[in-house]
Amino acid sequence: MKIPKALFPFFIFIAILSILVIFVVKWEYLLGKETGAKSNSNNVIDDLELENSPSSEVINMNDIGNIHKNLTVCDTHCDTVDRILKGINLGIRTDQGHIDIPRMQEGGVDIQVFACCIGRPKKEYPESYAKLTTKMINALKSEFQKHPDKIAIALTPDDIKNSIDSGKISAILAIEGGRAIENNLDKLREFYDSGVRLMTLVWNSNDWADSSQEKPKHNGLTNFGKEVVREMNRLGMIVDVSHASDKTVLDTLEVSNAPIIASHSCVKAICDHPRNLNDDLIKAIAKSEGVICVNFYSVFLDQEFKDKKNLYSKNKASSEENSISSRQKPPSISKVIDHIDHLVKVGGIDCVGLGSDYDGMNPPPEGLEDISKMPRITEELLKKGYSLDEVGKIMGGNFLRVFNRVCGKKDIPIL
Numbered sequence: 029m030k031i032p033k034a035l036f037p038f039f040i041f042i043a044i045l046s047i048l049v050i051f052v053v054k055w056e057y058l059l060g061k062e063t064g065a066k067s068n069s070n071n072v073i074d075d076l077e078l079e080n081s082p083s084s085e086v087i088n089m090n091d092i093g094n095i096h097k098n099l100t101v102c103d104t105h106c107d108t109v110d111r112i113l114k115g116i117n118l119g120i121r122t123d124q125g126h127i128d129i130p131r132m133q134e135g136g137v138d139i140q141v142f143a144c145c146i147g148r149p150k151k152e153y154p155e156s157y158a159k160l161t162t163k164m165i166n167a168l169k170s171e172f173q174k175h176p177d178k179i180a181i182a183l184t185p186d187d188i189k190n191s192i193d194s195g196k197i198s199a200i201l202a203i204e205g206g207r208a209i210e211n212n213l214d215k216l217r218e219f220y221d222s223g224v225r226l227m228t229l230v231w232n233s234n235d236w237a238d239s240s241q242e243k244p245k246h247n248g249l250t251n252f253g254k255e256v257v258r259e260m261n262r263l264g265m266i267v268d269v270s271h272a273s274d275k276t277v278l279d280t281l282e283v284s285n286a287p288i289i290a291s292h293s294c295v296k297a298i299c300d301h302p303r304n305l306n307d308d309l310i311k312a313i314a315k316s317e318g319v320i321c322v323n324f325y326s327v328f329l330d331q332e333f334k335d336k337k338n339l340y341s342k343n344k345a346s347s348e349e350n351s352i353s354s355r356q357k358p359p360s361i362s363k364v365i366d367h368i369d370h371l372v373k374v375g376g377i378d379c380v381g382l383g384s385d386y387d388g389m390n391p392p393p394e395g396l397e398d399i400s401k402m403p404r405i406t407e408e409l410l411k412k413g414y415s416l417d418e419v420g421k422i423m424g425g426n427f428l429r430v431f432n433r434v435c436g437k438k439d440i441p442i443l
């Protein structure tokens with residue numbers, strides 16, 4: 029077929045336009061990379077790795093939804109069991125609280141750790157700590173059983189793989205506060221048998237571990253506390269040191285023969301709060317090949333927000349001041365990214381995760397109002413110049429590595 033000569037200028041125009049588009053996309057990509065090739069401290073090695081890695085492909089920022097969906101996304105801490113105990117249906121989307129199944133699906137969450145926090149007012153919950161924990165575990169199980177096609181408890185790495193393959197969310201059962209075991213290793217074993225795969229050693233202090241927010245009583249872990257850690261290692265239960273005092277973290281690291289995690293903790297160098305981790309502890313947890321999962325609570329994220337909140341509560345604020353305090357603007361999502369950046373800088377890319385603390389704190393930062401907003405973190409990290417491989421580690425890959433290592437040892441059926 030003969031092409032009319034009149035169309036030649038049009039073809040030339042299209043060719044020039046294509047060259048221009050390719051040039052602009054490539055130039056933007058190069059600029060983006062220069063603004064923040066994160067990773068470890070050795071930049072020369074990082075650059076080489078980036079060049080050689082498949083993740084150095086051009087990332088289409090208009091396709092964040094699909095990029096995020098293809099990552100294994102994990103949130104290592106929520107207190108949603110409180111709302112389940114009050115009778116919410118996890119399958120219905122609401123604007124109450126931060127988590128339900130539709131919002132988890134929208135947020136592309138593959139793995140959600142559900143904590144049973146044993147720090148309840150005794151008046152409301154008169155049961156013993158162990159009985160209260162069992163009540164919470166049962167409430168979670170029966171809620172998940174109502175939505176068998178959408179969410180399933182994960183006991184092993186294979187369970188997670190199967191759930192991901194069938195488009196379900198993996199729910200990991202956790203205990204927050206070692207007093208749940210009532211100073212009895214048999215109870216710890218019973219909780220393992222009932223499906224618990226992670227335990228935060230201490231919420232506020234117990235008989236064998238000091239917490240970060242109370243006067244130390246045991247100088248870290250007692251001998252029994254060390255036995256608890258060893259037994260968790262033996263069973264294949266992840267040891268979590270969020271809420272623990274600095275000395276408790278160090279004692280745990282000395283005893284544990286498996287990587288440990290801080291399931292919902294921020295960085296002290298950015299916001300000086302007793303719940304946050306100093307750089308030495310970050311390095312030590314990273315050295316154990318463990319993971320520190322950034323908490324989304326504005327008070328832990330932002331020094332200014334925390335200071336203002338403290339000011340109002342310390343001075344017995346007037347009701348007007350209190351209402352100003354409650355209206356205080358939370359920090360933006362960029363604060364979460366700051367904490368991630370710091371963890372990467374101090375502990376390396378393999379030590380960072382996300383532990384929202386949703387349904388257990390308020391307010392979260394602007395941009396992360398609930399679990400449906402998780403893709404925003406992927407977007408912000410890519411904008412900062414993290415490679416896809418690095419973003420995958422932060423969004424869930426690092427936690428999954430610890431879960432595989434600790435919980436992949438054997439397969440004990442759920443009771």
Ligand SMILES: [Zn+2]
Nearest residue numbers: 204270271292
């Ligand atoms: Zn907590």
